[in-house]
Amino acid sequence: MIDWKKYLIVLLITICLFLTAGYVSNYFAGKKIGQLKSIQDNIAINILSSETQFSLLQESSCKNVSASVLSSELDELGRKLEWSQKNSLGSTDEVAYLKKYYSLLQIKDYLLMKKISVSCKVKSAFILYFYTTAENCSECKRESLVLSTLREKYPELRVYSFDYSTDLSAVKALLQIYKIKDTELPALVLDDELLTGFHSIEELELSVKESFKLQEVKPE
């Protein structure tokens, strides 16, 4: 009375549909990871090239060197990586690896830009921002919002964000230098000064403007 064969066929069709969906999903996830890698490679080349150019020319050609990597490019990559991690795109290892690479690029960019700003007297400000994704940190989310708004308002401001739990010696060195503890997140480093906990946009804006002013005074 019951056509079991039909149930079996429908089961097989359903399994095939699931496998196809899984395959399509993997295909697109792979494409996205590929996209992330190519953005990252592009940024790496740019940083390396600026670094090399800077070493070759020293201070003679500041014009060509400055800001070879746009702050927004790094920012976009950061956002995409965060999203990928949250939505478990690809394998966890893959995204973790990309994140490590990203942190390293940020540190390199930070060091280079700092050097350039001193040598070429470019108006700039730097914020190192430490947050965590390991626990639900609403202060971190708020601070991130504040920083992205600030970054849009001041193109000369470069914000570098680091996940506290990144397993990379360079990031750990930064944490050591600024004595950042995981209990005090979010943490910001602005002009070598450590600020812990949430800081509002008005507060940070003042500090950033202060930092710009100091630079204007410096040349004298």
Place this chain on the structure above:
Amino acid sequence: MALIFDVIFYILIFLSVFVQVFFLVTFLENRKKIIIRNGKITLKHYPAVTITVPCWNEEKTVYKTVRSLLALNYPKDKLKIILVDDGSTDGTNNAISKFTGYSNIQIFHKENGGKYTALNLGLEKMETDFFGCLDADSFADPESLVRIMSYFEKDPSIMAVAPSVTVCNFKTTIQNAQKAEYHMGVYFKKMLGFLGAINVTPGPLTIFRKKVFDDLGPYRHGHNTEDMEIAYRMQKNHYKIEHCNDAFVYTNTPSSIKKLYKQRLRWIYGFINNTLDYRSVLFRKKYGNFSVFTLPVGVISIFSVSFFFSRIIYNASDFIGSKILAFDTLGWSSMFQMPRLDLFFFNVRSFSFIIILIYFLVIFAMLFGRKMAEGKWAFSLSMFYFFPVFAFCSPFWLAKAVYNTILKRRPNWR
């Protein structure tokens, strides 16, 4: 914890796809057997049929309902109509008293006792071999009865034939959403008919052989869904129920969310409780597809709807939470930031594709249901109303029906 939710989510999605594919395969198997007759048909014999119209406060529609019966393309001397006023307190009495002079109409008044008692009075007074009911808020198409009777003529083993119920008025959004749902219902009912697994013989114009009631007894309360209970009882006793897709009955649907909620609460409560009453037939192969497909699908859909809805609520509150956080941090300026459109942020996890597939299969069900009901392949606006209305309302009546079942609280009829 998140892993457990993901596993449940994928299991429910898998089952939903299985069900939809099962219907589609049934359709492909039987598509040649679906005949839609347009013109008038004739029968070799016209057996006498009794149709009972139970009325409880139906003054607005009952006159038209009886008129639609009188207009049926069926010999007048073979059609007996019994009007039962089940203790109405409005003008129903006046409305039905207009039919006192008709030789084939009998009118009875009784104290209010519920729809099943009105139907049982009809059964007592019946002298024919076929019995049917027409709800006093529904109207029969002139060709409906003769088409239904042709099924009985063709196959003596058929014990009941259900018509295609569609919507007759669709002024409000809620009614439009139901129109699409009823179209889908026509499709699913036809497929369940092929599977021998129909679980409701709807109040609007299902016709039974007298033998059904002689053998199985009269209507029961059936948790206010007597038309479901009798179908369960018939399935348990291996009585064949068919669906006549081209016999149309038009029904008045609830016009507001509140009325719809009450109606659906009664239906779902009826489903849960009749299924509990007949749990002994679940997963027994001797009861056929009814036991291994229809009932489990109903149970699964209750779980899926509740689970998917809580997921939507969770995601929505997550989104609203982040908006509140942004507002709290940055003030009004955060509200006007347009998210940048970037295909990168389109979710490509496998369930996204599966859900798109489910939508396609459901839309197909509506389209083909409409083809059967209105004779045309066409999209309609009501299909777009269906998803939001039912996605946001059905979890509430489901939850309430489960809650009432646990506390043994019976929902009212209206």
